[in-house]
Amino acid sequence: MATPSSSSSSSATATATPHVVICGGGVIGACTAYFLSTKSSSAPRITIIERSSIACGASGKAGGFLAFDWCSPPLSDLARASFLLHGSLSLALSGVSAYGYRPLHTISLPIHPHPPHRQSPPRSLPSWIDAPTAGPPRTIGTPETTAQVHPYLFTQTLISASSAEVVIGEVARVEVVQDRATAVVLKDGREIPAHAVVLALGPWSSRSPILSSLFGISTLKAHSIVLRPRDPNAISPHALFLSYQDSPGAPTLDPEVYPRPTGEVYICGMSQELEVPEDPSTIEGDPESIKMLHKIAGKVSSHLKDGEAEVVAEQACFLPCSDDGLPVIGEMPGIEKCYVATGHSCWGILNGPATGAAVAELILEGRSTTVDITPFSPSRFLGRRKGKVAV
Ligand SMILES: Cc1cc2nc3c(=O)[nH]c(=O)nc-3n(C[C@H](O)[C@H](O)[C@H](O)COP(=O)(O)OP(=O)(O)OC[C@H]3O[C@@H](n4cnc5c(N)ncnc54)[C@H](O)[C@@H]3O)c2cc1C
Known part of the structure; x- marks a missing residue:
């Protein structure tokens, strides 16, 4: 250049x-x-x-x-x-435009895809999270230490x-x-x-x-979906850092879930080192990765299951890593x-x-x-x- x-x-x-x-x-x-x-x-x-x-x-x-x-x-x-x-x-x-800044709680949560017995989610979890958990949730951020835009x-x-x-x-x-x-x-x-x-x-x-x-700047492709649940008021401001294993022996995934003040819920994960294409407008999500994010969303909350939430976006983008x-x-x-x-x-x-x-x-x-x-x-x-x- x-x-x-x-x-x-x-x-x-x-x-x-x-x-x-x-x-x-x-x-x-x-x-x-x-x-x-x-x-x-x-x-x-x-x-x-x-x-x-x-x-x-x-x-x-x-x-x-x-x-x-x-x-x-x-x-x-x-x-x-x-x-x-x-x-x-x-x-x-704030006088110019609202861009969704808010402090929020942050929880780490191991999700069990196939619980051995019918299992209720721990009572300490917000009510919209009805996931079968593979271990206790852990508070990893408070509104004093974590926030979002x-x-x-x-x-x-x-x-x-x-x-x-x-x-x-x-x-x-x-x-x-x-x-x-x-x-x-x-x-x-x-x-x-x-x-x-x-x-x-x-x-x-x-x-x-x-x-x-x-x-050098290497690039990592990561996927995300944005859902709009029917009742956005049911979703509290809790960011979730999950660990999820789709089946025994499968790699453990670490997707993240961010409810937004706009009433949408953002879910991301599924990353892979790949070269960034020249034109940003040609970047698309890999269908299998997008499918997995929908599956995980449905496991986390029945508000986010297929058919229960409008799909606002299915997308991918690249991280710049030195x-x-x-x-x-x-x-x-x-x-x-x-x-x-x-x-x-x-x-x-x-x-x-x-x-x-x-x-x-x-x-x-x-x-x-x-x-x-x-x-x-x-x-x-x-x-x-x-x-x-x-x-
Ligand atoms: C799935 C995902 C989730 C993430 N979540 C978070 C998060 O929760 N919190 C957080 O802090 N970070 C997060 N990140 C990281 C964050 O998004 C990036 O670090 C940040 O957006 C990088 O910003 P940037 O301006 O450097 O690059 P970009 O946003 O990529 O902007 C670079 C711009 O340069 C333009 N450009 C490139 N080449 C040219 C050229 N030759 N001429 C003119 N224009 C050009 C491109 O079109 C592009 O618009 C996330 C990233 C991903 C992928």
Whole structure:
């Protein structure tokens, strides 16, 4: 995505208002745009370039589960800062749009697919969960430590609140002049001058030569279904982390169930390492995986059985996973004003806010104060991989 160039005629460096171009309209791009718009009295002009549509990938199809203290160091500081920012964002943005933020209880529950005897669910479970359990439920989160958002609505809301211009187009490359990013060039030939470029391409980071010359992003495909039970009021705000073995000797699955304030229930699981296709709009769920999620939903609750709940969505999307499992956040070594924010794996909705705030501070003030992002610097890969960034 980067090419050397001696021409700076279209460079934004000559223009007055700083212009930040964010490549990728997922939750990471959206959070970066939002905090760029709020961190400074003289906010820069912000453009988001999105290939397909805003939140078309994992950021629109994720669970949206948030946890204060489930990540271990060095991710824990980013997660804690993000969890607290989610709380304050929900207050700051409630006038703009409701995006389903709410604190909730979280339970871990082993489900028995074929109980040996007729068995009542433990009394400690909410009444809508009538699953045959293979062991006692365990409280693993309280409304003080776990919460949720609707990720698609959250991403959309942040972009609207940032007043960023959204350009639908495919980023082909970053123009680099004298080791400094100066513009983004689209596949259709349009060139967008920039004072700073942020690459927030999620699973598609692996297709960017500028990023993949320094580090790898592998991709994991995961499935989800969204159901609307006939009586949404019967479903209480309890997130469920299940373990489920379909038959003796079958692998143990770990699906997750998230009731939403919209009256829908989201169920996800069934993941597999696969390469992300070029076009996000072509991603479809594997029928067997979708069938298994419906089966598990019906085991958990009779409100979610086939025929009892409307099917709102059956879908799949890809997680971006870095070589060492940590996000990659910071300025690209050797290319001034070219920033990366990717590799958030299964915690991108949680960790979006502190990531976006940190990248905004880095661009506007030269250093991040919200959270120490040194452990996530792309420079950690120098010497580990090919060692030289492709420009
Ligand atoms: C099933 C599932 C459940 C999940 N549940 C949770 C959860 O409960 N909590 C949590 O915190 N996280 C969760 N996650 C993880 C979270 O969804 C991701 O970490 C996060 O969405 C990644 O955001 P992103 O912005 O980096 O990438 P994406 O959302 O993939 O956005 C990248 C964007 O870049 C665009 N793009 C790519 N290439 C180009 C190009 N060349 N030009 C222009 N645009 C381009 C894409 O079209 C895409 O819109 C879940 C993920 C999955 C798959």
